[in-house]
Amino acid sequence: MTVTVLLFASYADALGKSAIELDVAPGSTVRDILGTLLAMPGGDRLPPRPLVAVNREYASAATTLQGGEEVAVIPPVAGG
Amino acid sequence: MRVALVDCPIDVSSLISEVSDDSCGAASVFLGCVRNVNDGRAVTGIEYSAYRSMAEREMNAIVREAAERFGVSRLIIEHRLGALGLGDVSVAIVAAHPHRAPALDAMRFAIEQLKRRVPIWKLELYVDGTREWVGSGIRNRESGVEAPDVVATRIQ
Numbered sequence: 001m002t003v004t005v006l007l008f009a010s011y012a013d014a015l016g017k018s019a020i021e022l023d024v025a026p027g028s029t030v031r032d033i034l035g036t037l038l039a040m041p042g043g044d045r046l047p048p049r050p051l052v053a054v055n056r057e058y059a060s061a062a063t064t065l066q067g068g069e070e071v072a073v074i075p076p077v078a079g080g
Numbered sequence: 081m082r083v084a085l086v087d088c089p090i091d092v093s094s095l096i097s098e099v100s101d102d103s104c105g106a107a108s109v110f111l112g113c114v115r116n117v118n119d120g121r122a123v124t125g126i127e128y129s130a131y132r133s134m135a136e137r138e139m140n141a142i143v144r145e146a147a148e149r150f151g152v153s154r155l156i157i158e159h160r161l162g163a164l165g166l167g168d169v170s171v172a173i174v175a176a177h178p179h180r181a182p183a184l185d186a187m188r189f190a191i192e193q194l195k196r197r198v199p200i201w202k203l204e205l206y207v208d209g210t211r212e213w214v215g216s217g218i219r220n221r222e223s224g225v226e227a228p229d230v231v232a233t234r235i236q
Contacts, residue, residue, distance in 0.1 A: 008131055009201035010213035053199070056134040072131055072199070076215035079130075079159060079200030080112045080171050080191060 001026055001067030005033060009075045014045035024065065030054065031061040033071055050074065081147060083139035083157045085132055090158050095174045099154045106180035108187040112171040114164050118214070122207040128161045128170060131199040135159070138198045142190055152177050152186035159200060 005020040012018040015037070022036060030052050037043050051074040052059050058074075065071070082098075092109065100107050114126050139157050147153045154176040164170055173190045177183040194200075202214045 006131065008199065009129060009203070013213070053131075053134055056131075056137050058197075072134065074131070074199050075201060075213065077195070077197065077199050078202045078214040079128075079135075079198045080195045 001028075001065075003028075003033065003065055003067065003069050003071050005037065006070060006072040008072070011046055011050070011073050011075050015040055015042045024067075026067070028065050029061065030059055030063045030065070030071065033065070034061065034073070037073065046073070051076075081140075081143040081153055081155050083136060083143055084159075085130055085135060085139075086158055086160050087162050088160070090160055090169045090172045092169065092172050092174075095156050095158065095172055096176075099156050099174045100176040101154075103178055104154065104176040104183075105178050106183040107174060107176040108180070108183040110171075110173040110187050110191050111169050112191070114166050114168050114170060116166050118204060121204075123166070123204055124207055125163060125165045125205045126170070127163050127203040127205070128159070129201050129203070130159070130161055132161075135198050135200055139194065142193045142198070145193070146175075146186040146189050149189065150177075150182045150186040152182050155186055155190065157190055157194065159194070159198070161200075 001024060003022050003024060005022055007015055007018050038046055053072040053074055054063055054069050096107055116123055143155050143157060146155055152175050156174045159171045173187050175183045175186040203211055204214055205211050
C-alpha cells in the first residue's frame with residue numbers, strides 16, 4: 001500500500017523534499033513510517049520522535065495506517 | 081466565526097467592523113507583528129509558511145472551542161503567510177461580545193492555542209544574511225517531548 005508523506009519547513013530542508021510517496025507493508029504504523037524517513041539521506045537531522053498528523057489530525061506513533069493516508073511530519077509550530 | 085490564511089496585508093479595522101454589531105460593548109484585538117530582534121539577533125523579516133489545510137482545520141477547531149468555553153461566537157482569526165517585513169501584522173485575532181471579560185478571554189485563548197497547535201512556521205531572516213527556521217526541532221530533541229500538552233490530550 002502507499003501513503004503520501006508531507007514534510008514542511010526545517011524537515012523539508014533536512015530531507016530535501018516536501019512530499020514522498022512511500023510503499024509500505026499493510027498494517028504499518030506511523031512509527032514505521034518515521035523509521036523509514038529517519039533512515040533516508042538527511043533523516044538524521046529529524047528529531048527521533050517528531051509530531052505527526054494523519055489526514056490533518058495529530059496522531060500518535062502507534063496509529064495504524066490503511067493506505068492512502070496523508071502523513072505529515074510536523075516541525076515545532078511557530079505561528080503568531 | 082471565521083478563520084483565514086491570507087497572502088496579503090491584514091486589514092484590522094475591517095475585521096473589527098465585521099465581527100462587531102450594536103450588541104457588542106467590547107471588541108478585543110490581538111495583533112502579532114514582526115519584531116526586529118529575536119534571541120539577540122537582528123531580524124530583517126520573516127517568511128511564514130503553513131500546512132494550509134490542517135492549519136485551517138485547527139484554527140476552525142479553536143474558534144469552536146472558544147465559543148463553547150467563553151460564549152464568544154463573534155471571533156475571527158486571520159494569519160498572513162509569505163514574506164513579511166518588520167512591523168507587518170502576521171496574525172490578527174478579533175473577538176467581540178456584549179461584555180469585556182469574555183471578549184478578552186476568548187482572544188487570549190485563541191492566540192495561545194494558535195501558537196501551540198496550528199501548523200505554521202517562520203523562517204527568520206537576519207541582518208547578516210543568514211536564515212533560520214524558528215524552533216527548528218532543537219527543543220524536541222533536547223526534551224524528548226513528543227507533543228505539546230494539548231496535542232497529547234487530544235490523541236489519547
